[in-house]
Amino acid sequence: MATDEQDGERHGFETKAIHAGSPPDPATGAVVPPLNLSTTFAQHGVGQHQGWEYARSGNPTRAALETAVATLEGAAHGFAFASGLAAEDAVLRLLGWGEGVALGDDAYGGTYRLIDKVHGPAGHPWVALDLTTDADRLDADWPPDIRLVWLETPTNPALRIVDIEAVADVAHHHSALVVVDNTFATPYLTQPLSLGADVVVHSSTKYLGGHSDVVGGFVALNDDELADRIGFLQNAVGAVPSPFDCYLVHRGVKTLAVRLDRQCANARAVAELLRSHPAVDTVLWPGLDEHPGHDIAKRQMRDFGAMVSFTLRGGEAAAVAVCEATELFTLAESLGAVESLIEHPARMTHASAAGSQLEVDPALVRLSVGIESADDLLADLAKALSRVG
């Protein structure tokens, strides 16, 4: 779905989040675009229709979401998928036979699994790269046959910061596409296409949906030819979200900015508590001055995000004990919603990366900080940490 770029340029982020893709319904005046469940659309002559034929190919509820998120990413084109991994799969299918992938060496475990276990055997060699390496080194050591660079920033779960502009320069020098998984930052904090990325992907399940009640994915990009191919794959492979899923993600997107403002502020309070706690070894949050990516984060992010990871002096046993001791921070996978979550990546979200270059430190705990009262979150964490410190 192509966006109305003029509309996209004129307004501030929060305004676009409310209005892009959401004009009042022309038939009824309904302020919220109606949830359109129809799988098929009447034609007034053979091949003559009002822009809609069959709901896998396109439907008004999905189109509204696609316009909204593409506009927020500053993208000319947006495509909604049934999950983040379905969106990733569509992007990886852009590669030709034998063309390789460079994956940042800290990444979501499911992305690693998709690249290593599905697209690898299907003819796409891949390497793990430390994309925080300085650009000259990266350029000099560039592996052969890499046509696509897959980067996260902040990374999952170590929250390292990758300089999108610098990596895009090097990758383009080697004729590789740059894909940014913008799930952690969201377009509110970072707009990768404006920094030189070619494609943005999302797990809409996380911050875009924002309420832990819908699974979805998204691809946003500017290049018309690539967009045609992603649109073709969306329809031909068919990993599309239901209209209700689209409706829920779109509803979530409207409050993205206000949720993230609160979440980032709460994350700062949490990071500062952790930094001063004797049971904690290292706090990984890009908002801290001592974080190695702090200066780049200041440049390419509006705020520092609401994911906070930390390692425990007591190692794996202490990490597991803390995860099991909090009450407000619910022990669960996933992230990005209004409620705070805690998890142990090595045994949970990143278990599939065990034994690989992307293996996660077992002393590491990952928090997704929600919008609860900061004082309550701090008290909950302090109580859990007191068990191990």
Ligand SMILES: *Cc1c(COP(=O)(O)O)cnc(C)c1O
């Ligand atoms: C969850 C997640 C994904 C996968 O998305 P699904 O919606 O679960 O398929 C991809 N990337 C990141 C960074 C994630 O956190």
